[in-house]
Amino acid sequence: MSKKNALQTVPCESCPLRKLDTLREFDEDELAFVKTFKHGELTIGPGAPIVMEESNSPHLYTVLQGLAFRYKTLPDGRRQILNYAMPGDLVGLQSSVFDAMNHGVEALTDMLLCVFPRDRLWSLYTKRPSLAFDVTWLAAREEQLLDEHLLTVGRRTALERVAFVIWHLYRRGRSVGLVTANKIVLPLTQQHLADTLGLSLVHTNKTLKKLRATGCIAWADRVLEIRDQDKLLEIAQMEDTEEARRPFI
Amino acid sequence: MSKKNALQTVPCESCPLRKLDTLREFDEDELAFVKTFKHGELTIGPGAPIVMEESNSPHLYTVLQGLAFRYKTLPDGRRQILNYAMPGDLVGLQSSVFDAMNHGVEALTDMLLCVFPRDRLWSLYTKRPSLAFDVTWLAAREEQLLDEHLLTVGRRTALERVAFVIWHLYRRGRSVGLVTANKIVLPLTQQHLADTLGLSLVHTNKTLKKLRATGCIAWADRVLEIRDQDKLLEIAQMEDTEEARRPFI
DNA sequence: CGCGATTTTGAGAGCCGTCAAGATACGTGG
DNA sequence: CCACGTATCTTGACGGCTCTCAAAATCGCG
Structure with missing residues (x-):
């Protein structure tokens, strides 16, 4: 355990997440607790499993960088x-x-x-109720x-x-903070899109073509570049809602 | 508040949920706290909204009886x-x-x-971490x-x-405890089934007919009566898993 | 340059949606 | 108790959205 701590490359004080102004601040006590709660870091590459379906991970993760x-x-x-x-999200709650996962998580x-x-999650509830509330917030x-x-x-239609x-x-x-000039890097395959939307790969491809054709x-x-946000929102039948400030652990 | 308490018909000690052996027991402290947390009871009939989409309910509910x-x-x-x-479930977390609901809940x-x-949820986190953990459990x-x-x-196919x-x-x-002799009363319309499954009403009806035909x-x-559980599970592509003991508030 | 992964396109089938109408059930008022 | 209206269930016909199959084109990489 202590060895792992020695390997930490990012101390909590300079956690990259704290720079994001959509994430709430810790007070000193919370920061101190999170430091003791943090157990190490995990670095993995695209395609690597973070947790497997049906297995039982002893860890809980917060994404610092990357997409899964x-x-x-x-x-x-x-x-x-x-x-x-995405960064700031909790994985493996x-x-x-419970005792099992029932779903898998894979890095993109x-x-x-x-x-x-995970066995210290309980101490978070007994010692830092504000952070416990944040965990519930994230779950909700x-x-x-x-x-x-x-x-x-x-x-919704395709x-x-x-x-x-x-x-x-x-x-x-x-x-x-992943968007610059209405552009974002999305390392997704059309197969991922299809599996997200409950569509076949072929139909996803054709529908995407149609959406591109609208400009x-x-x-x-x-x-990915968003060229006409209003039209996109109209097609998707939704409204733009700014995300509220949110907690992270 | 005190008036409402006077109207309570079910004191926590004899809460009907406590009879269910799938629900975990409270210890004395927890019970005492829940009693102060409970604010009253709500009785409503079929078709009544419990919370409305886009509105902001000041309450959090636990289902004691009925289906929504x-x-x-x-x-x-x-x-x-x-x-x-169903009974034991938390509604409105x-x-x-957050501040808004984003979904509706309607009684069946x-x-x-x-x-x-809801404004006393925070005190539950500060005073009874074991119950706070239960709330998270229910959310997860x-x-x-x-x-x-x-x-x-x-x-899945239709x-x-x-x-x-x-x-x-x-x-x-x-x-x-709603099942007797493999039978359960389900006050659902086929329209409800269709809206649950993302199918049209007509197709749901025809598919249901086909499923009935399998016996x-x-x-x-x-x-609803389950006559051949194994066959049903095979058709649904799933396995029977007994529910773990679970908490409630 | 060659191979695997991904994207694209076309053709045809079929699952599922829409439209429409009839049947059945249920509650209400006469 | 019957008449009637509404909600729900059922069935048939037809169209189209989406799937599968298949193959070509493009891309990424060693």
Whole structure:
């Protein structure tokens, strides 16, 4: 344990997340506690599993850098992507609260994760109720994102779905500083999009083409550009809502 | 407040939920706290809204009796049912953690709800960390259910979906004592099923007919009977997992 | 340059949605 | 007790959105 601490490259005081003004500040006590809570760091590359379906991870993570996705699969291999994890997001809470994961998480880019031991989550509840509340906040927000995603997959048309997921990723990326000049680097495959939206790869490709033809987006070489935000939102049947300031651990 | 307390018909000591052996016990301190946390009761009938989309409820509820559903709608009226609330489930956590709801909840039967004031949730975190942990547990479980639901709507076929939702409701009902002789009263309309599964009403009806034809279920007069559990599970592409013991507030 | 991964395009089938109408059930008022 | 209206369920016809199959084009990389 202490060895791992010695390997930490990013002390909590200079955690890159603290620079994001969408994330709330810690007070001194909270910062001190988080430092003792932090157990190490994990660096992994694209395609690497962070947690596996059906396995039982002893860790809880906060994303410091990079992008990952959460997914479930059926016995015959059909895959559904549930959500994406971006900087500031908590990964693996389910395994800390239950005993198993029931979903997998896989990295899309090089990632830097902050590692917490799950068996000390309880001490966070007894010693730092404000942070415990933040954990609940994060869980409730994940639930909210899933609600919206379920509405999309269940009730939106293919074109609306593609527009939705693009806007969703853009908006979340924007809130953590990943957007410059209406552009964001999205290392997603069309297969990922398809698995996110409950569509086939072929149909996703054709629908994406149609969306490009409207001129409201451009997407090539892993770079997504939003050219007409209002039109995109109209197609997706949604409204632009600025993200509230949010906590992180 | 004190007036409302006078109207309480069910003191916490004899809360009907405590009889369910799938729910965990309170210790004395927890019980004492919950008694002060409880603010009153709410009785409503079928079709009544418990919380409205886009509104901001000052309350948090625990279902004591009855069945409700959580949903979201698009501007043009398309509706997606997100989940069902059964005895022991917490309703309205999102509005306690954020400021708005973003989803509606509507009763399907006569319901009895235990009412908590949302502005006292914080005191639960500072005074009773074990209960705070339980709230997180419940939020994480809701997330788990949404994960499974999203996989279903995104990647299962119509027949698999119908089998899934039937099994899902049966299994959850079973864990709270609603099942007798493989039968459960389900006051759902086929429109509810359709909105749960992301299917049209007509196609849901035809798929349900096909499922009935396999002989593994019977459903008439709001009573669902499971006649061949193994076959149903096979059709739904899932496994029977017993629910773990769970907390409630 | 060659190979695997990804993207694109076309063709045809089929699952599922929409439209429409009839049947059944249920509650209400006469 | 019957008439009637509303909600729900059922069924058929038809269209189209989306899937699968298949192959070509493009890209990334050693």
